[in-house]
Amino acid sequence: xxxxxxxxxxxxxxxxxxxxxxxxxxxxxxxxxxxxxxxxxxxxxxxxxxxxxxxxxxxxxxxxxxxxxxxxxxxxxxxxxxxxxxxxxxxxxxxxxxxxxxxxxxxxxxxxxxxxxxxxxxxxxxxxxxxxxxxxxxxxxxxxxxxxxxxxxxxxxxxxxxxxxxxxxxxxxxxxxxxxxxxxxxxxxxxxxxxxxxxxxxxxxxxxxxxxxxxxxxxxxxxxxxxxxxxxxxxxxxxxxxxxxxxxxxxxxxxxxxxxxxxxxxxxxxxxxxxxxxxxxxxxxxxxxxxxxxxxxxxxxxxxxxxxxxxxxxxxxxxxxxxxxxxxxxxxxxxxxxxxxxxxxxxxxxxxxxxxxxxxxxxxxxxxxxxxxxxxxxxxxxxxxxxxxxxxxxxxxxxxxxxxxxxxxxxxxxxxxxxxxxxxxxxxxxxxxxxxxxxx
Numbered sequence: 001x002x003x004x005x006x007x008x009x010x011x012x013x014x015x016x017x018x019x020x021x022x023x024x025x026x027x028x029x030x031x032x033x034x035x036x037x038x039x040x041x042x043x044x045x046x047x048x049x050x051x052x053x054x055x056x057x058x059x060x061x062x063x064x065x066x067x068x069x070x071x072x073x074x075x076x077x078x079x080x081x082x083x084x085x086x087x088x089x090x091x092x093x094x095x096x097x098x099x100x101x102x103x104x105x106x107x108x109x110x111x112x113x114x115x116x117x118x119x120x121x122x123x124x125x126x127x128x129x130x131x132x133x134x135x136x137x138x139x140x141x142x143x144x145x146x147x148x149x150x151x152x153x154x155x156x157x158x159x160x161x162x163x164x165x166x167x168x169x170x171x172x173x174x175x176x177x178x179x180x181x182x183x184x185x186x187x188x189x190x191x192x193x194x195x196x197x198x199x200x201x202x203x204x205x206x207x208x209x210x211x212x213x214x215x216x217x218x219x220x221x222x223x224x225x226x227x228x229x230x231x232x233x234x235x236x237x238x239x240x241x242x243x244x245x246x247x248x249x250x251x252x253x254x255x256x257x258x259x260x261x262x263x264x265x266x267x268x269x270x271x272x273x274x275x276x277x278x279x280x281x282x283x284x285x286x287x288x289x290x291x292x293x294x295x296x297x298x299x300x301x302x303x304x305x306x307x308x309x310x311x312x313x314x315x316x317x318x319x320x321x322x323x324x325x326x327x328x329x330x331x332x333x334x335x336x337x338x339x340x341x342x343x344x345x346x347x348x349x350x351x352x353x354x355x356x357x358x359x360x361x362x363x364x365x366x367x368x369x370x371x372x373x374x375x376x377x378x379x380x381x382x383x384x385x386x387x388x389x390x391x392x393x394x395x396x397x398x399x400x401x402x403x404x405x406x407x408x409x410x411x412x413x414x415x416x417x418x419x420x421x422x423x424x425x426x427x428x429x430x431x432x433x434x435x436x437x438x439x440x
Contacts, residue, residue, distance in 0.1 A: 046217075046218060046299075046300055047096065047152075047215040047216070047217060047218075047299040047300060048090065048092065048215060048216055048217075048218045048222045048224055048267055048299055048300040049213060049214075049215055049224050049226075049267055049269050049298040049299045049300055049301065050088035050089055050090050050091075050092065050095075050157065050159075050214050050215060050216045050267050050269075051086050051087065051088045051089060051163075051213065051214040051269065052098075052212060052213040052214075052226075052269040052270070052271060052294075052298055053086075053179035053181040053184070053208065053211075053212050053213070053270070053271065054179060054181075054212075054271035054272065054273050054284065054290065054294045055100050055102050055103065055177045055178065055179050055212050056103070056177075056178055056179060056180065056273065056283075056284050057103035057176065057177070057178075057284075058103070058174075058175040058176050058177070058178045058207070058209075059103075059176070060282075060284075061178075061207075078169070078170070078171055078172040078173070079169070079170060079190065079191060080168075080169055080188055080189065080190060080191075081166055081167065081168045081169075081188065081189045081190075081191065081192060081193040081194055081196075081199065082166070082167045082169070082186055082187075082188055082205075082209060082210070083122050083164055083165070083166045083167075083186065083187045083188075083189070083193075083199055083202070084164065084165050084166075084167075084184060084185070084186045084208050084209075084211050085118045085122065085162050085163065085164045085184055085185050085186075086162070086163055086164075086165070086184050086211075086214065087160060087161070087162055087163070087184075087248075088157050088158075088159060088160070088161065088163060088214055088216065089159055089160070089251040089267045089268045089269070090157075090159050090216060090218070090222055090265050090266070090267040091156070091157045091158045091159045091216060092157050092216025092217050092218045093154065093155075093156060093157075093216075093217055093218075093219070094152045094153060094154055094155060094216065094217035095115065095152065095153060095155045095157050095163075095214055095215065095216050095217070096149045096150050096151065096152045096153070096214070096215050096217075097113070097115060097132060097149070097150045097165055097211060097213070097214055098147055098148070098149050098150075098211070098212050098213035098214070098215070099113075099140075099142060099147065099148050099149075099150070099167070099210050099211060099212070100142075100146075100147045100177045100210060100211075100212040100213075101142040101143065101144055101145065101146055101147070101148075101176065101177055101210070102145060102146070102147065102177045102212075102293070103145075103176045103177045104142075104144045104145070104174070104176040104177055105144055105174075105176065106144060106174065107141045107142065107143055107144065108141065108142040108144075108173065108176070108177075108210065109139065109140075109141045109142075109169065109170070109171050109173070110134075110139050110140055110141075110142070110167055110168070110169065110210075111138075111139045111168045111169060111170040111171075111192070112131070112138050112139055112167070112168040112192055112194050113131070113132040113139070113150065113165065113166060113167045113168070113194060114129055114130060114131050114132055114165070114166045114194040114195060115129075115130055115132055115153070115155060115163060115164065115165050115166075116128045116129040116130070116163070116164050116166075117161060117162065117163065117164070118161075118162035118163060118164040120162075122164070122185070122187040122198070122199055122202055122204075123197060123198045124164045124166075124197055124198075125197075126197045128155075129195060130153055130155055131194070131195075132150040132151070132153065132165075133150065133151045133153075134148065134150055134151060135151065136151065147212070149215070152217060157214075157216050159251075159255055160251075160252075160255070163214065165211050165214075166193070166194040166195075167194065167210065167211065168191075168192040168193070168194050170192070175207070175209055176209075177209065177210055177212070178207040178208060178209045178210075179207070179208050179209075179212060180207060180208070180234070180236075180273070180274065181208065181234065181236075181270065184208050185204065185208075186204070186205045186207065186208045186209065187199055187202040187203060187204055187205065188202065188203050188205050189201060189202050189203070213298070213299075215299045215300075218300075220265070221265075222265045222266070222267060222300065223265070223266045223267070223302045223303060223438055223439060224266075224267040224269065224298060224299070224300045224301045224302050224303070225250075225266055225267065225268050225269070225301075225302070225303040225304070225305060225438050226269045226271055226294070226295045226298055226301055226303070226304045226305070227246070227247035227250070227268060227269065227270050227271065227272060227304075227305045227307075228271055228272070228287070228291065228294065228295050228304055228305065228306050228307070228308065228344075229272040229276070229305075229306070229307035229308055229358075230272055230273060230274060230275065230276040230277075230283075230307075230308065230310055230311055231272065231273075231274035231275060231276075231420065232246075232272070232307060232310060232361060232420060232421065232429075233245065233246065233247060233270065233271075233272030233307055234270065234272030234273060234274050235247070235248065235270070235272070235426065236274075244423045244426055245270055245272070245426060246421075246426040246427075246429040246430045247268045247269070247270040247272070247305075247430075248268075248270065249426055249427050249429075249430035250268050250430040250433055251266075251267075251268035252430075253430055253431070253435060254266045254268065254435060254438065257435055266435075266438050266439060267300075269298055269301075271294040271295065275311060276308070276311060277308075277311045277312045277315070278308040278309055278311075278312050278337065278340045278341065279312050279330075279332055279336060279337070279340050280312070280330050283311075287308045287340070287344070288340055288343060288344070291344050291347060292347070295348070295353075296347065296348070296351050296353075301351075301353060302353060302354060303353060303354045303355075303356065303391075303437075303438055304344075304348050304353050304354075304355055304356070305356045305358060305394060305433065306341065306344055306345075306348075306355065306356070306357050306358060307358035307360070307394075307396060308340075308341065308344075309337050309341070309360050309377075309380055310360050310361070310363065310368070310419075312332050312337060313332070313337070313360070313368070313373050313376045313377050313380070314363060314366075314367075314368030314369075314373055314419075315330070315368075316330075316331045316332070316372065316373055316376070317367065317368050317369070317370050317372075317373050318367075319331060332376070334376060334379035334380055334383070337376070337380050338380065338383045341357065341380075341383075341384070345357065345387075345389060345390055349389075354391040354392075354437070354440075355390045355391055356390065356391060356392045356393070356394050356433065356434075356437065356438075357384050357387055357390045357392075357393055357394070358384075358393075358394040358395075358396045359381045359384050359385065359393065359394070359395050359396050359397040359398070360377050360380060360381055360384075360396070360397060361396050361397050361399075361400050361401070361409065361421065361429075362377075362397060362400070362401045362402075362406065362407050362408050362409055363377075363408075363409075363418060363419045364405065364407035364408030364409075364418065365408050365418035366417055366418035366419040367419075368419060369407070369418075374407060381397055391437060392434055392437045394432055394433050394434075395432060396429050396432055398432070399428045399429055399431065399432035400413045400421050400425045400428050400429060409421060409425065410425070412424055412425075413425030413428060
C-alpha cells in the first residue's frame with residue numbers, strides 16, 4: 001500500500017461513516033470579501049463569481065452535529081497535494097481562486113497552488129497549467145475563520161468547462177473547511193504535485209477541501225445568481241449517480257436560451273447544503289447564520305433564489321422517535337419559518353439584490369410526511385405565494401407535484417425516496433424559474 005493509500009485508508013473509511021450519516025439523513029430525514037451589489041449588472045471591468053460552494057465544518061459532517069469518529073492523526077495530512085475539479089458557470093479573461101479556513105482552528109498554510117483545464121479523472125492539460133500566487137508569493141497562510149483570494153491571473157475561462165485547482169500542503173494540515181458539492185471531485189497524492197499532468201498514486205477523496213470559489217474578471221455586464229438551499233438545491237441525490245442539480249440545469253438553460261444583448265450572461269452559484277435547515281444548525285450552520293457569507297459575500301452577486309424550509313418541517317416527523325435526538329423545542333411554527341424567510345429577504349434587499357423565493361416541493365409518501373408536516377408546508381407555501389416584497393415567486397411545488405396527488409412528487413420526477421426530485425424533476429425545477437427575471 002502506498003503512503004497516500006495508507007494515510008487515507010482510515011480517513012476514507014471514517015469519512016464514509018460521517019458522509020453516510022449525511023447521505024442517509026438527506027434521504028431519510030430530508031432525506032472572501034463581503035460586499036453588496038446593485039440588482040443591475042455592474043458595468044465595466046469587475047470580478048464576478050463563476051463557481052462557488054458552501055463550506056462545512058468537517059468535524060460536524062453528521063447532520064445532528066455529532067463529529068464523525070475520525071482520529072486526530074487521520075485528519076491531518078503533511079506533504080500532500082489536493083487536486084479539485086470544478087465547473088465555472090460563466091467565462092472571463094482572468095480568474096482568481098478563493099481558499100477558505102472558515103472552520104479551521106489553526107492557521108492554514110498553502111505552500112503552492114496551480115490552476116489548469118481538466119482532461120478527466122484528475123488529469124490536466126499541461127499547456128494550460130499556471131501557478132497561483134498570493135500577493136506575489138507562491139503560498140500563503142490563512143488565519144482561522146478567514147478566507148483569502150489568490151492573485152488574479154490571465155486565464156481564458158469558458159462556461160461549463162472543467163477547471164482543476166491543485167494545492168500543496170507541506171505542513172500537517174487538519175481537515176476543517178470542506179464542501180460536499182457532488183458535481184466536483186478531489187484527488188490526493190504524495191508530495192508537491194501541483195504541476196504534474198497526472199497525480200502519482202492518486203486517491204479519490206470523498207470531500208472537497210479549502211477551495212470554495214472561483215471568480216472571473218469580466219469586462220461586460222453579468223448577473224450573478226446564488227441558489228441558496230438544502231439538498232434539493234445541492235443536488236447529487238437524484239438517483240442517477242451524477243452531480244446533477246437544478247442550479248446546474250438552470251445555468252445550462254441560461255447559456256442556451258436567447259437573451260437581450262449584454263444581459264445574456266448569468267452566472268449561477270450553487271450554495272446548497274444537504275440536510276441544511278433555515279432556523280437551526282446541524283448539517284452546516286443554519287440558513288440564517290450562513291446567508292451573509294454564502295450569499296451576500298459572493299463577488300458581483302445580483303440575485304438570490306431561496307428554497308429553504310423542507311428540513312425544518314420534515315425533521316419534526318422524527319421528534320420523539322426512538323434514537324432521535326431532535327429536541328421538541330426545534331418544532332417550528334409557520335410564523336417562525338415565515339419570519340426566518342422574511343429575514344433573508346430583508347438582508348438581500350438591503351444589499352440591493354433581487355430576491356426569488358421558492359415554494360417548498362411536496363414530500364408525500366416520504367418519511368418526512370405526516371398531517372402536521374403537511375399542514376406546516378401548506379401554511380408556509382401560502383405565505384410565500386402571497387409575498388409582494390420579493391421580485392418573483394418560483395413555484396417549485398407546482399412544477400414537480402403530481403396533479404392527481406398534489407401532496408406528492410410526480411412519479412416521473414421522483415428519485416425514489418419521494419422527497420428528492422430526479423434529473424427530470426430537477427430540470428422541471430430549473431424550467432420553473434423565469435429566465436428573464438434573472439437577466440433584469
